[in-house]
Amino acid sequence: MSFHPEMEYAPAKFHRSERKLAVPGEPFEYTPEHQAKFDQNVTQYPPDQRKSAILYALYLAQKQQGYLTAAAMRHVAEQIRCTPAEVEDVVSYYTMFYTRPVGKYVLNVCRTLSCALLGAERVTEELSAKLGIKPGETDPTGTFTLMEVECLGACDRAPVVMVNDDWHEGLSPNQCAKFIDDIRARGGATFTGCHLDKERRRT
């Protein structure tokens, strides 16, 4: 059925049995180091507002395990003292949380206007051809995940690719194949980082 006489209503094709539930996962608990970091972070909010630390708590869990499983979300819920449903509510909203395993390097190609004007569509195309995967997929070796993201806020150095927490600026389509080879050979040293951050990267 359609809510608009002229438009197809997409979720009509969707059945709730297709809903992707979180992966159950192994029993999860913060490492003592992460527990200490969380306990420190939660003090920056008023004592009755522990929920404010939820994004931080989820980042820690994701850092520890690579992605967020149902067990990890339950652990976060215990830390925050809320229900697991509230945690999943937050996880499902924010794009930087993964609920499926991702590769060692997650290539987030910015696809919004300023980057697209300088060839971001071609960058995704070339990376996809080189890796043999479509956007949203992980390669069979589990090394690379290719993603398209919306504006990263570095339009002056377009096209920009965010790899995990690191940046690579000014990646033109014809450098893409070499870029992948370089990462395979040299790892994180390949990335240019943010051009404003040069001196700190040297030290």
Place this chain on the structure above:
Amino acid sequence: MAYEPVLTKHVGEPNAYTLDFYMKNQRGYEGLRRALTMKPNDIIEQVKASGLRGRGGAGFPTGMKWQFVLKDTPKPKYICCNADESEPGTFKDHVLMERNPHLLIEGCAISCYAIGAKVAYIYIRGEFYHVQEILEAEIEKAYKAGYLGKNIFGSGFDCDVFMHRGAGAYEAGEETALIESLEGKRAQPRLKPPFPAVAGLYQCPTAVNNVETLCNVPLIMLNGAEWFAKLGPEKNGGPKLYCVSGHVKKPGVYEASMDTTLRELIYDYAGGIRGDRSLKAIIPGGSSVPLLLPDQLDTPASFDAVQKAGSLLGSAGLIVLDDSVCMVWLAMNLLHFYRHESCGKCTPCREGGDWLYKLLLRLERGEGQAKDLDLLFGVANNIIGKTLCAFGDAAATPVLSTMKLFRAEYEAHVREGRCTLPADWRARQPLFAGAH
């Protein structure tokens, strides 16, 4: 171009981000020291007199915003710094936080004192992790040096500044959505009123200010309101950062006064159009504002003048488009963004954004029909003004603006059954041309 930058004067110098450099070259924390000798109300009056307008997009006078913050309440008050810079075409706060973090920290402390808050949260977008690391380290140094924490300069004023990392939501840049996100919920806007000044973070009075706005506050304290107002034309005082990107030779952040024209920004500061092609249109204030045509280039880039020309200065993110850009593609690219980033709270924006995108994709692929143009217009007009926040208007604007100025291109797409301007920087295969 005789203008001398005040916000970004030192950004290119080595170690400009350090506390030592800030103390030596920018009269560091003198503004805060001076502010603490004044009454909070006098600071607000001075900011009002300076004519400082919010740099986040709406251009609302900052002093007024602070004045609205409820005074007679036993509840704590909060400053939230909006560092969720996600508007396509905007990257000014990035530079300030990365290269001049102490200016922001000082601005946070002064504004806390002005509204009677003890805590400031800097809500930074999740993608700016490298910026967050710098800010965290510099905040730590400010604490050690006694510019933050308990009893600053022996005045009895306590102030804490904390970082809060977002996780990839454009909508979190809307002030009430930012507050929701800070409270640990989905970043969805609230119904206003009550405004954050009355019931914001944790239902307490809150002022939400952009990074660039807060960075201007120490300058006003140091040099006075009159000096600040004189930096620009009437009602548009102070320095302004412009982000120029797209088809220009030297994209980047440029600081200028607001009597600089768009032509100067594009041709003098940013070096002109790449490949010396001709200019087709510009987006003057981030992707959410109407386009301007080349014959409007002599408009001064101030809040009021750009509005008079039929657009908005917004966050001052100039996106320059040369003659290779297909306007239907442009609208499609931006609607992909808005469709993806819609928070889903209001139906017109959630569903309408998706419909607009599908219609544009159909047109761009050459499968569109003549009646699609009216439908596009109808759907866009049914989003504008019908949502809780300005996101809905922002999503409909690229469609309405391109249809108004370049309707012939839309018609050509229908008539010829293909894209009439397939530039070489675009994808070769449909999968990568926004087809998902």
